[in-house]
Amino acid sequence: MAKKNKGKDPENDNDVGGEDEEPDFNDPEDYVDDITDEDLLGDLLREQPKETDGVESVIIVDGVPQVGAERLEKLQNVIRKLFKDFGPIVTEHYPKDAEGITKGYIFLEFKDRQCAEEAVRQLNTHKLDKQHTFQCNLFTDFDKFENIPDEFQQPKPQPYKDLGNLSYYLLEENCFDQFSVIYEGGTTTAIYLNSVPEVTVVAKRERWTETYVRWSPRGTYLATFHLKGIALWGGEDFRQVQKFSHNGVQFIDFSPCEKYMVTFSSQVDARAEEPQSIIIWDVLTGQKRRSFNAERPPVWPVFKWSHDDKYFARIGEDVLSVYETPSFGLLDMKSIKVPGIRDFSWSPTDTVLAYWIAEDKDVPAKVSLIAIPSREEVRTKNLFSVADCKMHWQKCGDYLCVKVARYVKAKREKNEIKYAGIYYNFEIFHMRDKGIPVDSLEIKENIQAFAWEPIGNKFGIISGEPPSVAVTFFQVNKGLAPSELKKFEKRACNNLFWSPQGQFVVLAGLRNLSGALEFIDTKDFQVMAATEHFMATDIEWDPTGRYVASCVSWWGHKVDNAYWLWSFQGKCLKRQALERFCQLLWRPRPPALLNAAHIKDIKKNMKKYSAQFELQDKMRFSKASKDIIEKRQKLMASFTEYREKVTEKYNSMKEARIELREGLDSENLADNEGDYEDETVEFLVKKEIIVLDD
Structure with a gap:
């Protein structure tokens, strides 16, 4: 039986007679709900438990040495030392047989899936010693391995897609x-x-892009931005060459040789198993090569590429991570530890990295040059009282200029150094000279711009x-x-x-x-x-x-x-x-296919070619003048034709005009002299006073 609510008198606030039924909160029969659960409960849905919770951060490492109880602790220390760089290890399990000897594979659980994926990517096929090589896999991948068909099925070849001449503009x-x-x-x-x-x-x-456009470094492609991703266009009629699905994409970056493209989006689905913020794509195939998580807020570009697309690198916390292509794994399966690293850049012509390290108490700042892939340090330069550094490479890679903002020391107060201002030093590295000598140039004014x-x-x-x-x-x-x-x-x-x-x-x-x-x-x-x-x-x-x-x-x-x-x-x-x-x-x-000697020879003999170019310019302008004259003649002919038609029509209506004007023909004044009176109107146009000399 439904409850009854007594009403109240609105004037005296006393209970009055009568009972109301409890309100019905059900939707009408014809009501259509157009709000999805994702819109209404998006935050809660993203936090709902998943089948993979608890195991998606677990990896299985096979190829581990089989040891007894007396050597187990030593093995565990080796394993922890290798895997600790990828994140905290929550739990570890070493299965043993009946005799207490490990079975040659172990289970490691990390704090999250990202740490587990990085450990698998970097230490899979890692050679521990001559007899043991790791085989690392995610625990969640074993369902995929179990469903592999027994018989190999040859993939169907895809039809060739003719993109035309993408370099026609050259x-x-x-x-x-x-x-x-x-x-x-x-x-x-x-x-x-x-x-x-x-x-x-x-x-x-119209509406070719939703924000802006960008050319690829060599001009082959035009990239347009859309809500669902990036589209590349090329060829004589600018057909769509490739498209890349990345919702909410905001920034892109091409590798110097246009083999790869990096996209960034801040719209991340928390339920996704793989990182979605930064994606590296293969430009020709459109395939995703690798994805990464982004910092908050990101510093773009996150990755910087070597001149030949063979390497790309990013800064982490006290590390410089260099990746190689086409594997997209860490070079030598480990990052370069650089405590205090602030920024880095690649040489535009060589596989050389330059980075600088900030000061730390009594340890000076430092600029270092390292060769890749050997990681050999080819030059260093210590710097003192450094506020900031900016690195500028000359396009040909002959010189590197490090603009150093330095503090001006004023005095020391209570073991604390006071600074009076900032001045600038330019440290110029001669990359082509033996030993890479460094020149210094001091400017005691604010620097607004620098350019090689x-x-x-x-x-x-x-x-x-x-x-x-x-x-x-x-x-x-x-x-x-x-x-x-x-x-x-x-x-x-x-x-x-x-x-x-x-x-x-x-x-x-x-x-x-x-x-x-x-x-x-x-x-x-x-x-x-x-x-x-x-x-x-x-x-x-x-x-x-x-x-x-x-x-x-x-x-x-x-x-x-x-x-x-x-x-x-x-x-x-x-x-x-x-x-x-x-x-x-x-x-x-x-880049031009001519070498430096050919270019120098062309410049030397430029006068020989200039006469030919000037003649072509004159002919081009002459042709333009001819086109203008022809265009004017066509306009004049069109006007003359129109004028003749209008004159003919005007003459055909002469009798009607005379009849409407009661016999007056305004076009023939000689026949109507009596109807008009001549009147002369004079007015002063200009007055001049000329003074004549005596």
Whole structure:
């Protein structure tokens, strides 16, 4: 029997007569529930027990020595020493036979699945001694091994997919480069060919990407970002070449030779058995090669690649982990222990790693160079009173510059050192010289920017504070300290951009400055042009060093969004305003097949080729003029045809007009002179006073 609730009088708050039924909380018959359990109870569902709980962090190690009770403790110490680097071992079990001798396999339980997977990956096939080699497997993998069919089934070959010529753009006879442009707030993406005299559209699509685009390092692929992952496009018509499923992907990074791609997403499913934050993909096959967990927040890129794609590395807590491809396992199955490591970078041309270690009490900071895969330390440099270090490699790998921010010691108070400020040292490593000598350059001003000449031995530094900002160019010398070549005082700039081929540089005042631009030839340090692109946010050189683009991005400013194209000498060639323009990126080119001697010979004989190029330019502009004349002639012919039609129609309506005007023909005034009166109107146009000399 349902309970009855007595009502209350709303005025005197006393119980009144009458009884109400208990409310019914059931849904109506036609109610449709559109909320899933995942949306409603997502946090609880992720914590629900799974069948693999308790065993997914357990591994089985086979190939362990069989020992008796007298040697068991020694074996356990060896096993613990090998496996402790991958995480705390919760429990360990050594099965024994009836005589108390171990059976040659053991069970180890780690704190979580990630530790167990790393232990299996790194110590599987580890050779303990001449007679014993480990075979490591996850406990949860044994169900998979039990279901292996007895008979081998030959996999069906997949049909060949013809992707076309992905490098067709390199066959452009005039060597015009392509560039991508995103505008209309990100809804429209277009690829243009930087042809002369006008750029031409190669491809244009709406909602091609959801955020931004990125070219692969050699220009083979265009990567677009989507909610479910990354898509790669290529070929003459920009067809989809490959796609990679990674929900919520935010960042990507290609290996230098484009063999692999790394993606990052912050959307992680806690129920997933494998890491989902960082995934390394094979670009050609689209297969996932390995996944990793990410730090919070991640420092991108997490992995840094060697120049030949053979190795990639990341920093851990007091370790530097170097992985090799195509196995994607740790090099030599162990990390490099480097207590206090802060940052590292690869040489752009050699398998050499540079890293720096912070100071620790009386132990100085240190910059080290190590060769991979031998791990041989080829050079070290101790540093004192270090606040921070930044490493800058020259593109050819000839030099490494370590920008060191040092504390200025003031005095010691109560066994504590007080610092008065910061000054900067540039430690320059000569990588090609015997013993790798190091030069030092001290700058006692704030450093805003540093950049190497990509091909050459010069570098530029922007130092000081507005309005006393100076740009200084130095040259690295063999056996001598760097020499100052030229100093430009009081420059309104905060960035310098070298041409990819060297020699030419652009000084730019971006974002919070006015957008001043200076084009400088560092051969004789002549300022070829001093101009301005107001509110410019980005500078982009084309891969050949012939053109440079200055941009006002809608992501940086909401007005005057446009890109301007300049010659390397600072001549403005094109001003293109686009509605909510966002991004411009030049399509990269692969390394030249010519060696240094061939390139030097071409530069030496450039005058021989320049006449031919000038003739081609004149013909191209002449053709453009001819096209304009033909276009104007077509417009004139169209207008003449239209005018004749309208005149004919007007003449055909003459009688009707005269009838409506009661016989007045306004077109023939001679026949209607009596109906008109002439009137002359005069007005003063200009008054001049001329003073005549006597």
